[in-house]
Amino acid sequence: MSVVEREKLLEVKNLKKHFKVGRNAVLKAVDNVSFDIYKGETLGLVGESGCGKSTTGRTIIRLYDATDGTVKYDGTDVHGKKSTSELKTFNRKMQMIFQDPYASLNPRMTIKDIIAEGIDIHGLAKSSKEREERVYELLETVGLNKSHASRYPHEFSGGQRQRIGIARALAVDPDFIIADEPISALDVSIQAQVVNLMMKLQKERGLTYLFIAHDLSMVKHISDRVGVMYLGNMVELAGSDELYEEPLHPYTQALLSAIPVPDPEIERNRERIAIKGELPSPIDPPSGCRFRTRCQFATDVCASTAPKWQEAREGHWVACHIYDKEVNMGNKQ
Template sequence: MTESTNREKLIEVKNLKKYFKVGRKATLKAVDDVSFHIYKGETFGLVGESGCGKSTTGRTLIRLYDATEGEVIFDGENVHGKKSTKELKDLNRKMQMIFQDPYASLNPRMTVEDIIAEGIDIHNLAKSKKERRDRVFELLETVGLNKEHASRYPHEFSGGQRQRIGIARALAVDPDFIIADEPISALDVSIQAQVVNLMQKLQRERGLTYLFIAHDLSMVKHISDRVGVMYLGNMAEVASSDELYDNPLHPYTQALLSAIPVPDPNYERSRERIILEGDVPSPVNPPSGCRFRTRCPLATEVCANVVPRWTEAEEDHWVACHLYDDEYKHDFNK
């Protein structure tokens, strides 16, 4: 985790929405009015249950998906306002992505050299074949692989090695911002820490900014400066990593954190595990008001009728819950 003294915003996400048509009439609201920002040089962790919209958020930020509504401001420019091929090409060089599945994200018919050098070729970053190959060798060594690996194919590598190749591919164009979409979830536990440590080392050396998407809350605490919690297409809470884990405010965040395994059996017996009742509602037909209300043990009539406002409950600790809204919190104290 980096201690960034530079608080300049690199990414600003404003009221972002991404909807998908399902059939003739239905609409799946994968991301629905999400706002947050990421400072230069920091790691912003994005967590939540499967299907909450965190991966769709990442893909919309980098414009793999076009936004339905809202803005993504990257280094002062609107990502979704760029139209020309050159503008998009310049954007793609600054923003890169590491994908979840290292087995599916690498072309099995390409050598490692060609996989890593694809961005170099597209952006004309090498003047000769020798410069291209030397650059690939350098990147392989940077991620802990050997230059002899350049002539091999993806099927010859383990999952951890493939993810290192994916990281090298992302680094090849010297980006400023990398979206890591669950980059360790498909890896053995023994390999996960190695990949995370590599990412942190690269961040220190290159001044990178990360959006780290994951469902492993313990790993997110380890790597992130700040953390956002998503539920059913909405942002529920955002705070610094230590603050969020020590003082979770949203009932959903409290339930998530109560489920993290703790190696101390005495502490495990003493802490309260919060069990959420029911299933996650469909994003095609989300609940009215607060989307978490159908599973929240504290929900009242207000929660069904009014969408929670984004409230700064404590300094730099934001939450979307009526419990912390001055207009409605008295309803919970009757």
């Protein structure tokens, strides 16, 4: 089913999250980002460290207040003024899985109490027995057993702790989960297990994911569509297969050219696109296009004018002057 026929669950429009640094400086972590997420899909969000992808996720779920822009979840403004009961309802619908599965779990709480915390807050169990049975069921759902319920986080491996984090997120029956680099702290051998578990849960429960990561090959495996961020901006967004096979933005092309290929013959003959220079500071980003200082195709217009976020092909969005018809027509005249 094409995204056109599907129902929007999340609408992010012109989202900004700026942080004050010192007296006068402002760090523009997320700056004018727009995208939609459709019910039942996984949107992957990738980019270099410091590009703003995690801040985007945390602002969507209201761990950070937005500086500007709107986030609508199922048609309701997430950052609008809400009553306590409205916020409670919203928090149940949207959950988060964090990058560090140890830091995100209270070391003084048993696994049973960690998983049941959301159940208690939202009053989802009528008795202690029902609460306990619910925790046991969630542990089994994520591949653990009920004997683990009485243990503490330090008694588990990284992969097991992340499974506990997933069980905690599932405890309140959410519709939407933001996974903030959920596999980056895990061994490579465990990463695929966690991703496959998430895909299985999505099919069984009809979940919608925002999957934030820097591992491009794993993002392709799990995502229906992929968005690419650079220095606080979204630079490209397309279906997973299309983005990986025909990337439009020079930054995306360079990122994908760096992914290793298992076949030694193909790997030896591949053309690598090097990104020159250092990543600029989000406190003082370049004028115009933020990627221009590292782009081999940069021209004068890239320095003076920020590229539009536009649909270059059906369902394929990009922010680059190469695909800006107005700019290119002006150059021809």
